[in-house]
Amino acid sequence: MNFNHAIxxxxxxxxxxxxxxxxxxxxxxxxSHWGLSAASHEVESLMGQPTETRLRHHGMPADQLAHxxxxxxxxxxxxRYARSQPMAGAERWLASTPHLRKWVVSASPESAxxxxxxxxxxxxxxxxxxxxxxxxxxxxxxxxxxxRGSFAKACCWFLGDQQGDAEAAASIGARFxxxxxxxxxxxxxxxxxxxxxxxxxxxxxxxGTWNLSLSSHRP
Numbered sequence: 238m239n240f241n242h243a244i245x246x247x248x249x250x251x252x253x254x255x256x257x258x259x260x261x262x263x264x265x266x267x268x269s270h271w272g273l274s275a276a277s278h279e280v281e282s283l284m285g286q287p288t289e290t291r292l293r294h295h296g297m298p299a300d301q302l303a304h305x306x307x308x309x310x311x312x313x314x315x316x317r318y319a320r321s322q323p324m325a326g327a328e329r330w331l332a333s334t335p336h337l338r339k340w341v342v343s344a345s346p347e348s349a350x351x352x353x354x355x356x357x358x359x360x361x362x363x364x365x366x367x368x369x370x371x372x373x374x375x376x377x378x379x380x381x382x383x384x385r386g387s388f389a390k391a392c393c394w395f396l397g398d399q400q401g402d403a404e405a406a407a408s409i410g411a412r413f414x415x416x417x418x419x420x421x422x423x424x425x426x427x428x429x430x431x432x433x434x435x436x437x438x439x440x441x442x443x444x445g446t447w448n449l450s451l452s453s454h455r456p
Contacts, residue, residue, distance in 0.1 A: 242338060243444050244388070246381075246405075248397035249343035249350050249368075251285070252416040253327055254357070258320035260284055263312045267305055268295055285399060285420055310372055314346040318353030324416070326435035331362040333439065340365040344375045344401065377405035385409045394443045396432070403427045412447060 250256045261280045268275055275295045283291045288306050297305050331339070339362055343350045347368025354360040369375035378401075381388070388409040395406035398416040403424055406413035415421065415428035425431055430446055432438070 243336070243392040243447075244338040244340070244394075245334075245443060246340045246342045246393070246395045246411065248395075248399065248402050248416075249341055249353070250345055251398040251418065252396050252402075253324060253341065253359070254318060254321050254353060255324055256318055256321040256353075257281055257284065259316055259318050262320060263309060263316065264291065264295075266312060267292065267309045268297070270308060271297060271301060271305060273297065282420070307372065310346065314348050314371055316346075316349045316352065317356045318349065319356060321353065321357075323357055323359065324434050326439060328357075328359065330435040330438050331359060334442070337443070339363050340367060342377055342381065342395070342405065343368045344377065345369060346371065377401055378408045381405055381409050392444055392447050394430075394447070398424075400424060412443075414443065 247253045250260065261277050261284070264280045265275065265277070273296050280291070280295070283294055288309050289302050292302060292305050292309070293299070341350055341354070341363050343366075345368055347366060348371065350368040351360070351366055354363065354366065367375070367380055385408065388411060393409065393411040394414055395402055395409075395411040396414045396416060397403065397406070398418060398421055403413045403415075405411075412429040413427055414430040414432055415424050417425065417431050417433050430443075
């Protein structure tokens with residue numbers, strides 16, 4: 238692959254897709270399967286933490302955590318994100334940047350990410366989708382390591398909303414653009430750009446921000 242052109246790597250949940258409805262729904266279904274319940278706003282407040290941590294907080298017995306986590310992952314892998322919506326401005330930005338190569342790099346099941354992209358008509362904008370294997374996790378730093386040298390030669394951005402996204406960006410020499418929400422304010426200092434949706438990218442491009450940043454470092 239030739240990475241000498243601008244490329245954007247996008248996280249899926251909470252960055253490209255407002256998937257809170259699906260993730261909360263799957264969490265509630267998992268809890269219900271074990272006779273537990275929680276308010277939707279409580280489930281939402283913990284989103285972004287590991288699944289086992291969230292389920293434990295909602296009362297899942299320790300000896301059932303592994304089974305419950307596997308149950309949630311199965312639901313997630315079968316999802317097509319029908320209750321989700323692309324972030325505001327996402328489709329307009331994707332359609333208006335054909336010159337910008339785009340990947341999805343997600344810790345969610347690859348089967349679900351691909352299904353969600355197709356369901357929402359976004360699959361045609363991405364040349365590569367990287368997600369978690371069935372019933373497993375994805376270490377983004379490790380997954381991107383084989384491409385580190387090539388990404389370093391490009392104008393490369395990583396758009397995400399989690400600590401792991403910032404770490405993945407740093408590992409390949411990419412700039413980190415944070416999709417900001419009330420749960421990730423601590424990551425703002427790590428970001429070269431802070432977004433709340435894709436609308437601002439229609440006004441000031443990622444490439445433009447990169448060039449401005451380079452200019453500001455010249456003597």
